[in-house]
Amino acid sequence: MKNLDTKYVSLPKGTWGKCKKCGHVTYLKHLDRQLGICAKCQHPHPLSPKQWFEAFFDEAKYSLISVPRVKEDPLNFSAKKNYKIQLEQAREKTGESDASLCAFGLINGLKTVVFAMDFNFIGGSMGREVGEAFLAGVEKAVQEKSAFLAIPVSGGARMQESTLSLMQLPRSILGVQKLREAKLPYIVYLTNPTFGGVPASFAMVGDLHIAEPNALIGFAGPKVIEQNIRQKLPKGFQTAEYLVEHGMVDMIIPRDELKEKLGVVLSILMKKEQV
């Protein structure tokens, strides 16, 4: 799996990887079969959008929803790295054009649009193309009268696109509003990690918020908050379990149980039988 650090393993790159949390060395094909969950400590490693689609759509069949391309690097941004070069490197690493993909297919026989983000693409940051992908998914869901499932994983807004990136917050909220007006269910599956502008917008306004176990979800990171409020944060702060206890998340479902449980939820919300 691409998102595991393999540099400490003296075997061909791309065959073995180490768990980011506990250091457990694992055969990457095993990790793929476990949907990115470490067998030793259960740490959830980010999956790519296509891995999510293959795991959830019936018989791993789906069609990708085309996303309007945006003008690249409109601000000609350069900080430590040149943004254009960053984009090129991220595209080479992931094989995708930006940090999200949207697909349409059946989940347990029920029509669903799935919007999934990619942490390997500049930390799953939300720029204009991510906003376009979300809205393209909304249009498709409205047209097909289908449910919409969002699977965020993100470090936040893409600072290289400045205000244009921040504009995706209200744009995505307008997309959710369109789903509401069409009376279509909007479900969010919060994965590890989801931070910044994404939980400040579409990721926290679902009809149902499901999170994966051990996921870290929040706006600012714990160090920044501690420095600001000058207090020690409670144990388990910003974990999925803590957020369920405090009413921000409705339930926790592990990745390998999500397809089955989603089928039940979608059939109730769409008033249709599962197949």
Ligand SMILES: [Zn+2]
């Ligand atoms: Zn581990």
